[in-house]
Amino acid sequence: MTAALLDPFSYAFFVKGISVAILAGGLCGLIGVYITLRGMSYIGHGLSHAIFGGFAASSLINVNYYLGAGVWGLASALAINKVTRSRRIGADAAIGVITTSSFALGVALLTRYGNKGPTFDAALFGSIIGVSAADVWALAGVTAFTVAVILLNYRALLFATFDPEVADVSGVRVARTDALLMLVLSLAILASLTVIGVTLVAATLVIPAVVARMLTDRFSRMLWLSSLIGAACGFVGMNLSYHLDVPSGTMIVLTGAAVFTVVLSVTGGRRLARTSRLGASNESATLVAPAR
Amino acid sequence: MTIAEHLVRIEKATFGYDASPVLEDVTLTVGSRDFIGVVGPSGSGKTSLLRLLLGTATPQRGTVSRRPDVAVAYVPQLETVNWNFPITVFECVLMARSGRILPWPTRTERADVSRVLDRLGIGALAGRHIRELSGGQQQRMFIARGLLRRPQLLLMDEPTTGVDFTSRHEMLHLLGELNAEGVAILLTTHDLNGVAAHLPRLVALHRTVIAVGTPRDVINGPVLERTFGAPMQVLEHLGMPVVLDRHGAGDHRTSA
Numbered sequence: 001m002t003a004a005l006l007d008p009f010s011y012a013f014f015v016k017g018i019s020v021a022i023l024a025g026g027l028c029g030l031i032g033v034y035i036t037l038r039g040m041s042y043i044g045h046g047l048s049h050a051i052f053g054g055f056a057a058s059s060l061i062n063v064n065y066y067l068g069a070g071v072w073g074l075a076s077a078l079a080i081n082k083v084t085r086s087r088r089i090g091a092d093a094a095i096g097v098i099t100t101s102s103f104a105l106g107v108a109l110l111t112r113y114g115n116k117g118p119t120f121d122a123a124l125f126g127s128i129i130g131v132s133a134a135d136v137w138a139l140a141g142v143t144a145f146t147v148a149v150i151l152l153n154y155r156a157l158l159f160a161t162f163d164p165e166v167a168d169v170s171g172v173r174v175a176r177t178d179a180l181l182m183l184v185l186s187l188a189i190l191a192s193l194t195v196i197g198v199t200l201v202a203a204t205l206v207i208p209a210v211v212a213r214m215l216t217d218r219f220s221r222m223l224w225l226s227s228l229i230g231a232a233c234g235f236v237g238m239n240l241s242y243h244l245d246v247p248s249g250t251m252i253v254l255t256g257a258a259v260f261t262v263v264l265s266v267t268g269g270r271r272l273a274r275t276s277r278l279g280a281s282n283e284s285a286t287l288v289a290p291a292r
Numbered sequence: 293m294t295i296a297e298h299l300v301r302i303e304k305a306t307f308g309y310d311a312s313p314v315l316e317d318v319t320l321t322v323g324s325r326d327f328i329g330v331v332g333p334s335g336s337g338k339t340s341l342l343r344l345l346l347g348t349a350t351p352q353r354g355t356v357s358r359r360p361d362v363a364v365a366y367v368p369q370l371e372t373v374n375w376n377f378p379i380t381v382f383e384c385v386l387m388a389r390s391g392r393i394l395p396w397p398t399r400t401e402r403a404d405v406s407r408v409l410d411r412l413g414i415g416a417l418a419g420r421h422i423r424e425l426s427g428g429q430q431q432r433m434f435i436a437r438g439l440l441r442r443p444q445l446l447l448m449d450e451p452t453t454g455v456d457f458t459s460r461h462e463m464l465h466l467l468g469e470l471n472a473e474g475v476a477i478l479l480t481t482h483d484l485n486g487v488a489a490h491l492p493r494l495v496a497l498h499r500t501v502i503a504v505g506t507p508r509d510v511i512n513g514p515v516l517e518r519t520f521g522a523p524m525q526v527l528e529h530l531g532m533p534v535v536l537d538r539h540g541a542g543d544h545r546t547s548a
Contacts, residue, residue, distance in 0.1 A: 037374075037377060037378075151394070151395060152393050152394075153393075154394070154395035155386075155387065155389070155390045155391075155392060155395065156390055158379075158383075158387065159387045159390050161377075162374070162377050162379065162384075162387065163368065163373070163387070165348065165366075165368065166366050166368055167387075167390065168348060169346045169347065169348060169364060169366050170365075170366075170387075170388060170390060170441065171390060171391060172390050213378060216378060217378050217380075217421040218378055218379075218380065218383075219377075219378045219379050219383060220395070221378075222378050
């Protein structure tokens, strides 16, 4: 039994894959706290699709995947942020228009010209086969950068997430803080795509954060709990993926869903109510004037 | 009033969204010792006026001038706050010190937050989640956050909405104390009898400034009819104007 459980660790590809899954789970769990509390859960889903367009385009023009898709993803995130702040259309509509267009472009480019990187299925659902040492190092770098950004901007990020209008008049540079969050979000999605896949990465942003919210009323505690849950789901999901021969992203997300179900059943519906208005203040507050 | 005496001055300002102006030709000066209540019906432009004073909105016409380096604190409407956000009272108040880079508070910051919470009578609640406070305590928490910035001007959007009679009375007493200590205060309110009538200076607003003056100057039949668009009966009780609530003036809870 133990030998069977340890068997995958004798393969270098699995060790690299599980390293990426743990790092990606922790990283997405960390950023997911801000994303869910801002009521922007859908942006993870949208951005991963937008980055797929960048992935296809960079493959086509022979530009480094991280650079091409990263710039594409960041541009999409900033465009969504700008359109949302203009309040002419809602965040959901902005994400719907910008990211699905980008995804459609990606599909069109790959279908027409083919690709030189990961396969279409691997990009969509994640795969541990194609994980290289460079991918592990890239994700480690993104994780270190994200932790540094959050530590050095902790109060500004917290204030801008809780109460962006008052933060704006209290000396917080909210637009810069938002852009910084979009940058680390784009980088995190980009670095996680290889293992988790375009269609499932949003769940790694949302599920750990929602579970953590059900377990605590403290923001700082929610940050590390969400990271821990994300990393644990990555570890367990990757092992299940190997033993059940199912795409890695699928098992990581299903593991998260199982954790959510267990925590919900243990803590009860009352705790779930804590998550029912996550990000509500951002929609209802009215003090920031529309951009002109 | 010279620029040295006023904190913020709005002069002939017109502001709106898209084509239709919410505020037209508004002139208002907030002095360093003022305690002003802005009254008006829903959609009269009260919150837009706050935006101009805060600097989060710019008038399409006219000017807004502020004394250089004036510290402004803002207390939002309780209805706009996400009470499920995972923070304690202490963490919420500490947000006012957003300039520090590192997350954890210094010993001085802890002492400052404790001092201001004690001053507002909610020191014992510092470790509680913000949802666990009453309406009056929630308002005090946001006032504490504002005071931690050592403001010269405190702007408050409907501070007495959702608080009970006793809390409202204590709130007005507290604001009076702060004003006496040198903090200028401007608040919006829909409560003509419970709040506005007790303030030293009122502004009646309905797209433009209808009247400015003492409660007696503003809370009277002609001004209220122009402001709220319906005749209102005003009586005098113990030297204070009292509006008979036949037309629901007290139900105008929100503003544009």
